[in-house]
Amino acid sequence: MYFILDLVVFLCLVAISYGAFWISWFVTRRRLFKRITGIPEVQNLGDGRPRDERIKGTAVVCGGSIAGLLAARVCHDFFENVLIIEPEEWLSSEDATRRFSWEQSNKRTRIMQYYSLHGLQAFCYSGLLKLFPDLEEQCRYSGITVPPAEANVTLAGTYLRRPPIYDKDFPKTMEASRAGFETLIRRLVLGRGHYDDIKQIIGTVSGIVPSPDDRSRISKVLVRKDTSNSSTVLHEIDASLVVDCTGLSRAGFKWLSKAGYGTAETYPEGKRALTDLKISLDQKLHYCTLICDVPPSVLKALPLPSNTEENKRSNYAIIEDKPTEANGRRMFTIQRLDGPHVMLFVGQYTDASNVDYPSIAAVRSLLPHLITHTPIPEWVFRCVDMLEEAQVNVKYSHVRIPPTSYIRYHQGVNIPCNFVASGDSVMSVDPLFGQGSTKAMLGAILLHTALAKTGCSEKIPANFSEFYFKEHFYKMDRFWQATRSVAYGLPFTTPIPGEKLGVSGFTPWYSRKVRFLAIEDEDASIALWNSGMGFGTPVDIFHPLIFLKTLWKVVSDRMN
Numbered sequence: 338m339y340f341i342l343d344l345v346v347f348l349c350l351v352a353i354s355y356g357a358f359w360i361s362w363f364v365t366r367r368r369l370f371k372r373i374t375g376i377p378e379v380q381n382l383g384d385g386r387p388r389d390e391r392i393k394g395t396a397v398v399c400g401g402s403i404a405g406l407l408a409a410r411v412c413h414d415f416f417e418n419v420l421i422i423e424p425e426e427w428l429s430s431e432d433a434t435r436r437f438s439w440e441q442s443n444k445r446t447r448i449m450q451y452y453s454l455h456g457l458q459a460f461c462y463s464g465l466l467k468l469f470p471d472l473e474e475q476c477r478y479s480g481i482t483v484p485p486a487e488a489n490v491t492l493a494g495t496y497l498r499r500p501p502i503y504d505k506d507f508p509k510t511m512e513a514s515r516a517g518f519e520t521l522i523r524r525l526v527l528g529r530g531h532y533d534d535i536k537q538i539i540g541t542v543s544g545i546v547p548s549p550d551d552r553s554r555i556s557k558v559l560v561r562k563d564t565s566n567s568s569t570v571l572h573e574i575d576a577s578l579v580v581d582c583t584g585l586s587r588a589g590f591k592w593l594s595k596a597g598y599g600t601a602e603t604y605p606e607g608k609r610a611l612t613d614l615k616i617s618l619d620q621k622l623h624y625c626t627l628i629c630d631v632p633p634s635v636l637k638a639l640p641l642p643s644n645t646e647e648n649k650r651s652n653y654a655i656i657e658d659k660p661t662e663a664n665g666r667r668m669f670t671i672q673r674l675d676g677p678h679v680m681l682f683v684g685q686y687t688d689a690s691n692v693d694y695p696s697i698a699a700v701r702s703l704l705p706h707l708i709t710h711t712p713i714p715e716w717v718f719r720c721v722d723m724l725e726e727a728q729v730n731v732k733y734s735h736v737r738i739p740p741t742s743y744i745r746y747h748q749g750v751n752i753p754c755n756f757v758a759s760g761d762s763v764m765s766v767d768p769l770f771g772q773g774s775t776k777a778m779l780g781a782i783l784l785h786t787a788l789a790k791t792g793c794s795e796k797i798p799a800n801f802s803e804f805y806f807k808e809h810f811y812k813m814d815r816f817w818q819a820t821r822s823v824a825y826g827l828p829f830t831t832p833i834p835g836e837k838l839g840v841s842g843f844t845p846w847y848s849r850k851v852r853f854l855a856i857e858d859e860d861a862s863i864a865l866w867n868s869g870m871g872f873g874t875p876v877d878i879f880h881p882l883i884f885l886k887t888l889w890k891v892v893s894d895r896m897n
């Protein structure tokens with residue numbers, strides 16, 4: 338009798354504990370979902386002010402790449418005028434908005450990744466759809482396919498289970514090269530005459546001028562322009578808002594410093610001087626990308642998933658589970674791109690400086706040596722062999738990824754109220770996660786949210802920049818933490834000064850175990866897919882059911 342009573346009490350306690358765990362997980366996730374994912378706000382993209390109520394003056398967007406083009410598109414819905422300032426001369430020519438990027442005769446000189454591996458998270462695609470409702474049609478026009486965003490990422494060769502909840506309406510992504518993606522966005526923003534109030538001029542922004550009667554505001558930007566007789570002239574351009582989208586050159590940081598912003602007599606808790614805002618780490622990552630120009634008959638014959646099954650995404654990615662002393666940590670990807678192109682990619686985190694896979698033969702000879710849990714599928718080998726046999730033309734790019742950096746503007750003081758920054762100018766992360774374009778999209782979403790809150794049409798409110806960077810921290814800090822956590826698990830990373838390498842504690846161990854669970858478990862695969870495609874929150878993998886299943890798997894694996 339007492340035994341039964343004890344059992345009932347025990348079961349009640351278990352049920353109450355599980356319920357309490359579930360409720361706290363649910364409440365936390367709901368809060369994070371609203372605050373950090375950008376998913377609720379993405380629906381508002383494309384809404385703006387009627388033309389006669391737009392904010393007076395010009396939103397000046399410095400840098401005309403991914404973040405700059407998206408920021409300009411958003412500013413168009415709120416400002417009388419939008420001006421993109423971009424240094425690369427050819428970006429004002431027709432070549433920059435060409436229908437097929439592979440027919441361009443120019444190459445981006447300031448974008449080292451123009452011919453590198455490029456993947457687009459489905460979240461970014463969903464934001465683009467709101468900004469450009471005819472996106473899918475425009476992709477097709479530019480030779481870009483838009484398949485379901487199956488991740489097809491493997492854990493050392495073993496596929497994670499396909500997330501089932503999206504079977505009917507799987508979110509989409511683009512199979513585009515970086516050149517194809519950037520050129521498409523530029524064509525949509527600048528090349529079709531849809532957004533007449535957005536203009537672009539060629540020049541390099543070299544500084545900012547504080548407003549003479551209110552130093553908390555920038556009144557002008559300084560633009561350096563080369564003239565035909567190889568002299569340089571400096572122009573001053575009035576700015577209602579300055580958006581720094583200068584990518585890795587992080588020019589805004591320098592303009593603020595030169596103009597005397599970012600310092601104070603005393604710093605409130607959690608705030609610091611401009612010079613102390615930047616942190617960097619170097620994960621010593623090499624990117625070797627081969628873009629193969631494939632004749633139509635060979636392309637059709639390749640055993641790519643999209644050739645053998647309808648509506649399939651043609652990509653396969655493997656990353657080794659753990660680094661080794663000899664080879665660091667390596668990864669390989671094959672991916673269909675826009676037009677008649679297939680990309681082969683080898684990446685390597687390593688201390689070695691001689692990483693080089695300049696030919697299909699070099700990539701092919703690496704494949705059998707990758708350390709896998711499950712063999713690489715036969716179709717991958719067959720594709721690589723066929724590309725080699727056909728002696729296709731190859732465009733090779735090797736990039737040593739520069740140290741990834743984060744300017745923690747949210748901790749800054751005395752930042753002008755009409756200055757914001759988006760994309761890599763604030764934070765660059767490990768490119769392997771494919772989050773760069775998502776960050777640029779989230780920057781555009783934040784800008785939209787901040788501008789939509791602005792009641793006045795005369796000028797940007799005094800708390801604009803502070804609000805923007807605070808929200809930027811909430812939405813973007815997780816990307817930096819993920820980059821840091823992966824990098825600190827690699828023995829050759831140069832850490833942030835003052836920090837030590839090594840990831841200890843429960844979360845890294847648990848995350849790896851969830852990846853093993855996701856090979857067979859639907860719930861875990863959904864959580865990982867959401868996180869890989871930009872739809873998740875950091876607590877998704879801690880769903881009580883996933884948590885219990887993971888622990889159960891660990892115990893049962895040990896017992897077997």
Ligand SMILES: Cc1cc2nc3c(=O)[nH]c(=O)nc-3n(C[C@H](O)[C@H](O)[C@H](O)COP(=O)(O)OP(=O)(O)OC[C@H]3O[C@@H](n4cnc5c(N)ncnc54)[C@H](O)[C@@H]3O)c2cc1C
Pocket residue numbers: 399400401402403404405422423424425447448449450453454455456457458540541542543582583584585586588624736738759760761762768769770771772773774775776777
């Ligand atoms: C090798 C590599 C691979 C990557 N792979 C992926 C991927 O697969 N998926 C993904 O989503 N992201 C990827 N990324 C990240 C992604 O490319 C970047 O996050 C993205 O390009 C950032 O866009 P941005 O507009 O902020 O900066 P950028 O694209 O760097 O553009 C900055 C722009 O500012 C201009 N500029 C510079 N200085 C000035 C100035 N003083 N005045 C005016 N203009 C200026 C430049 O000319 C340029 O046009 C990768 C990055 C690298 C390095």
